[in-house]
Amino acid sequence: MKITIAHLYYDLLNLYGESGNVKALKRQLEDQGIDVTIKFVTVGDELKFEDYDFVYLGMGTEENQHLALKHLITYKKEVKNAIEKGIFFLVTGNSIELFGKAILDKNRKKRKGLGCFKYTAKEENFRMVDEALMQADFLEKPILGFQNQSSVIRDNQKTMFRVIKGIGAYPKSEGEGIHYRNFYGTYLIGPILVRNPEFLKYMTKELILSKNPKFKMKKFKLELETNAYDNFMKMHYQHVINK
Amino acid sequence: MRAKLAIIVGKLLKWCGDLIGRGSITPGTIAIKLYPHLWEYLKLPKTVIAVTGSSGKGSVTSMITKVLRDSGYQVVYNDKGSNLTDAVLTSLLGECKLNGKIKGEYLVCEVDERYTKYVFPKIKPNYVVITNLTRDQPPRQGHFDLVFEEIKKAIDDSMHLILNSDDPYLYKFTFDHKGPITYYGIHKNQYSYTKSKFENLNLIYCPKCHKKMTYHYYHFENIGDFECEKCHFKRIKPQYEVTKLDYQTSLMTINHEYQLHMPSNILYCVYNTLASFTVLSLLGLEPKQICEYISKMSYNTKIYDEYTSNGRQVVVLNNKNENSTTFNQSLLYVDQHKEPKTIVIGWKEISRRYHYDDLSWLYDIDFEILKDDSVDKILCVGIHRFDIATRMKYAGIEDKKILVFETLEEMMITLKEKTKGSIYAILNFDYVEPFNTLMNTGDKNENNDRTSLL
Numbered sequence: 069m070k071i072t073i074a075h076l077y078y079d080l081l082n083l084y085g086e087s088g089n090v091k092a093l094k095r096q097l098e099d100q101g102i103d104v105t106i107k108f109v110t111v112g113d114e115l116k117f118e119d120y121d122f123v124y125l126g127m128g129t130e131e132n133q134h135l136a137l138k139h140l141i142t143y144k145k146e147v148k149n150a151i152e153k154g155i156f157f158l159v160t161g162n163s164i165e166l167f168g169k170a171i172l173d174k175n176r177k178k179r180k181g182l183g184c185f186k187y188t189a190k191e192e193n194f195r196m197v198d199e200a201l202m203q204a205d206f207l208e209k210p211i212l213g214f215q216n217q218s219s220v221i222r223d224n225q226k227t228m229f230r231v232i233k234g235i236g237a238y239p240k241s242e243g244e245g246i247h248y249r250n251f252y253g254t255y256l257i258g259p260i261l262v263r264n265p266e267f268l269k270y271m272t273k274e275l276i277l278s279k280n281p282k283f284k285m286k287k288f289k290l291e292l293e294t295n296a297y298d299n300f301m302k303m304h305y306q307h308v309i310n311k
Numbered sequence: 312m313r314a315k316l317a318i319i320v321g322k323l324l325k326w327c328g329d330l331i332g333r334g335s336i337t338p339g340t341i342a343i344k345l346y347p348h349l350w351e352y353l354k355l356p357k358t359v360i361a362v363t364g365s366s367g368k369g370s371v372t373s374m375i376t377k378v379l380r381d382s383g384y385q386v387v388y389n390d391k392g393s394n395l396t397d398a399v400l401t402s403l404l405g406e407c408k409l410n411g412k413i414k415g416e417y418l419v420c421e422v423d424e425r426y427t428k429y430v431f432p433k434i435k436p437n438y439v440v441i442t443n444l445t446r447d448q449p450p451r452q453g454h455f456d457l458v459f460e461e462i463k464k465a466i467d468d469s470m471h472l473i474l475n476s477d478d479p480y481l482y483k484f485t486f487d488h489k490g491p492i493t494y495y496g497i498h499k500n501q502y503s504y505t506k507s508k509f510e511n512l513n514l515i516y517c518p519k520c521h522k523k524m525t526y527h528y529y530h531f532e533n534i535g536d537f538e539c540e541k542c543h544f545k546r547i548k549p550q551y552e553v554t555k556l557d558y559q560t561s562l563m564t565i566n567h568e569y570q571l572h573m574p575s576n577i578l579y580c581v582y583n584t585l586a587s588f589t590v591l592s593l594l595g596l597e598p599k600q601i602c603e604y605i606s607k608m609s610y611n612t613k614i615y616d617e618y619t620s621n622g623r624q625v626v627v628l629n630n631k632n633e634n635s636t637t638f639n640q641s642l643l644y645v646d647q648h649k650e651p652k653t654i655v656i657g658w659k660e661i662s663r664r665y666h667y668d669d670l671s672w673l674y675d676i677d678f679e680i681l682k683d684d685s686v687d688k689i690l691c692v693g694i695h696r697f698d699i700a701t702r703m704k705y706a707g708i709e710d711k712k713i714l715v716f717e718t719l720e721e722m723m724i725t726l727k728e729k730t731k732g733s734i735y736a737i738l739n740f741d742y743v744e745p746f747n748t749l750m751n752t753g754d755k756n757e758n759n760d761r762t763s764l765l
Contacts, residue, residue: 078759079523082511083454085674091705112523129456135521195453214669216449258671261702292704292713296697303694304668 070103070277074120075137077128078108081163084216087124088259089158096272100286105305111139111269117150117262122275127257128162130191131220137179141217144182147288151184152174156275157251160260164246164253171219173232185246189223200256201232202244202303208311210308212300221255228254229270232308263300265293269279313412314343317346321404326403339400350433352411353403356387359418359434360590363427363462364442365455366637367583370611371440372676374574378604382596385415417594424458427465438593439466440473440586443482443634445513445532446675450667455513460500471587475582476549477534480514493599496549496587497581499536500556502647503528505550508641519544529582531578531643540736551589553581563569569598572606575615577628578643595623615644616743620750624733627747632661632739635675641737642680651683651732655722655746656699657692658739670698678706687731693742714729723749 077092092105097104109115117123128136140147147167151157165171168187172178172272181189200213210232220238227243229236236254245254251273254260261268266293269288301309322344328338328424330747343349361529362371376388389402405415413560422430424444431439441462444455452458459480466472466636468490474481475495517524517539524544529535538545555564565571573580584605591601615703616627628641645654681689681703689712691699696715703713716722719742726734729746736746 078510079515082448082675083509084669085671087510088671088674088705089673090703093703110523115711129454135516146419195457197450197453200498214450214667214671216669218453218455227519258669259674262674263670263698264707291703292697292715296695297699299694299697300668 069096069101069283070274071121071141072105072119073105073122073124073278074107074109074115076115076123076140077132078127079189080108080132080136081126081128082160083127083129084126084161084193084214084257086257086261089126089160089261090124092259092262093124093271093275094269096268096288097276099289100276103274106310114228115140115143115146117143117146117155118148120155121279122156122158123150125157125159125163125166127163130162132185132192133162133165134179135169136163137171137181140166141182142181144240146301147182148184149248151251154278156271156278157253158261158271159253159254160188161257162219164251164255165219167246167251167253168221168224172225183250184251185224185261187221188220189216189309195238196220196235198234200236200306201308202234202236202256203227203232204229204247204267207264207265207266208296209264209266209297210305211260211267212262212297213254214258215255217255218255228252233305250274258279262293265290265297284300314349314352316411317342318404318407318409318411319363320345321401322407325401325405333402334411336395336397338404339397339402342404343397343400353407354410354412355403355416355434355581355695356413357419358438358594359420359436360440361420361422361427361431361436361437362440362442362586363422363424363433363534363575364440365424365445365447366456366631366634367442367579368421368585370583370614371442371586373417373591373606374584374608375590375704376419377608378587378591378596378601379417379594380571382600382606384417386417386518387413387415388419391481391691393421395424395426396433399430399434405430409594425461427462432466433453436470438473438590439470441481441484442583442586443636445634446511446672447631447634448635448662449633449672450662450665450666450669455480471593472643473586475534475586476547477530477536479518479537479546482544483518486519488534493551493589493593494547494549495551495582495585496546497530497553497556497585499528500553501577502556503530503535505529508643508680509533509644509677511635511677511718515589517542517544531640545556545752551592552583553585556581565598569647574611575609577615577640579640580611580748581613616747623726625736626733627736627738627743629740630737631745632658633669633672638676642677645737646680646683648733648735651685651687653687653726653730653732653734654681654689655692655726655734655736656740657696657719658740658747659693659741661695662679668695670695673698673702675700678702678708682707685689685732686712688712688714690714690716690722690726690730692719709764719745719749
């Protein structure tokens with residue numbers, strides 16, 4: 069089996085260790101015997117969504133986010149089609165804002181988004197930083213993560229995570245992220261697949277099974293990742309474990 | 312009268328603080344409460360030099376101060392490790408007469424990059440060195456563009472900027488700056504390379520027109536000789552340039568003429584030394600004299616240390632957690648040394664400033680450089696040992712090369728007895744001293760068999 073991962077704007081949306089997600093997914097797929105190709109694509113390149121099985125976008129500075137959006141918006145229709153067709157998307161940090169209706173910056177200047185989802189992102193005058201712990205209904209264990217952002221989404225109904233701790237979609241929000249078909253988007257930054265081995269395993273399986281529902285999985289090797297997860301939970305969330 | 316009282320009280324408090332080795336901010340804070348116009352009352356030295364940026368501030372200010380003092384000048388310097396407004400005031404109080412006049416020809420200030428907008432209006436620097444703006448403490452800083460905005464607010468056209476010509480990011484300060492600018496840089500040399508070794512960089516698109524830049528060579532990360540083919544933005548030939556560099560002999564030559572001995576053999580030391588040389592030259596000091604004073608300085612073991620332990624060469628590379636550039640620099644150093652080696656990576660805590668344990672930055676560092684035959688084992692140590700080990704795995708390092716240890720003590724027997732080659736310890740600063748102590752004591756853990764091999 070062959071799988072192609074597109075790492076979109078790898079050189080612009082790479083603010084908080086985002087490349088870790090692509091590295092981890094590639095390795096897990098390869099451990100399952102899959103032939104993996106990563107396409108590193110950025111502004112000026114042609115995007116061919118029909119060639120991609122999995123699309124990744126990470127967090128960027130506000131300026132780089134604008135640069136990426138300017139390019140990606142010319143593929144508005146193709147992105148929508150790809151999501152509807154069930155192509156996998158993992159979108160972390162402020163990149164989820166690109167897929168909404170619009171982004172309002174600090175000066176209330178409006179930038180049109182891809183319009184795949186109905187929400188609007190608003191840039192605030194302050195930065196929101198915190199550890200995050202969230203629960204997805206398709207996973208057993210909570211998701212560990214980190215948030216570092218200056219914008220919020222207040223009008224998203226289809227959240228992916230229930231917020232246990234952290235900022236969520238906006239301060240004191242109960243839900244965060246978006247999950248629609250095979251589109252997974254979250255404000256969590258950095259290598260969330262690496263830090264959450266259960267999520268990594270889930271994503272790898274879903275991706276493979278979407279190509280071949282009868283695929284026989286080999287045992288996953290995630291000891292280091294699991295030890296890291298368990299240690300972190302013990303250090304920071306003993307009260308959650310005890311519940 | 313209140314001004315004089317504030318000065319006397321401030322001086323007294325500073326004197327007490329110095330006695331017990333504390334209080335680098337409080338005397339300033341109390342003095343300004345007693346007399347809120349104290350800053351206006353003070354008559355600062357004629358020449359004020361401020362150094363800011365993500366790293367290198369301390370090295371550059373201390374080098375400038377030392378050379379000025381060796382040359383016979385009286386210098387006021389905020390060397391007590393704190394670089395906020397009240398701390399600068401505390402330093403000034405120590406050298407202040409009752410009429411507000413500061414005893415000294417020069418004021419040299421290390422200024423925290425986030426505090427420039429508060430400190431600069433008070434000290435009104437004539438010369439401003441911005442060493443670099445790198446990925447640094449994201450939970451505190453957000454990101455480099457936000458730090459840039461903060462510093463930009465503090466700069467006006469009366470200031471003479473001193474910048475690294477090899478760093479495209481710093482040019483953002485120059486686009487609308489009408490005051491003087493002096494550049495320093497390093498010419499292409501035997502350590503330069505043409506294929507980028509680092510992935511996650513602050514800026515590789517032209518800061519003017521946003522087209523991807525081409526590089527004729529790199530010294531490190533995005534530092535090198537860059538050019539935008541669209542708008543012709545490119546590296547400016549610096550007035551002060553390292554034309555010859557040799558880490559073997561620790562010698563660098565500036566403008567083909569001025570040779571000096573570097574305080575340590577690492578790229579950022581070259582830049583810090585060069586920045587200091589540039590400032591001192593602009594102040595009118597004799598270049599040959601500057602070289603002589605800098606060359607006499609003792610080896611800076613804070614950033615980089617090298618010694619032999621049980622016949623093995625040990626290199627200790629000091630890094631700042633949450634600052635991928637410092638780690639990348641250490642990795643570049645490792646990459647330049649091809650002998651068989653063992654690597655140690657670890658820290659006591661991620662940050663001493665806050666309780667966050669953000670681990671994202673581990674993936675901003677190009678640990679892929681360690682995927683090399685010369686690396687025998689990688690020892691991951693400390694509370695985040697499994698996170699470090701996982702990072703090594705995804706850097707493509709074979710499982711059998713990755714070992715984990717909860718503490719430095721537990722690691723020592725394995726390190727000393729079961730690993731090969733030179734030892735390169737890539738540590739956060741909080742692990743440097745304990746590591747060195749354990750390396751230099753005999754095997755006090757002889758009966759300790761708690762080492763856990765994966």
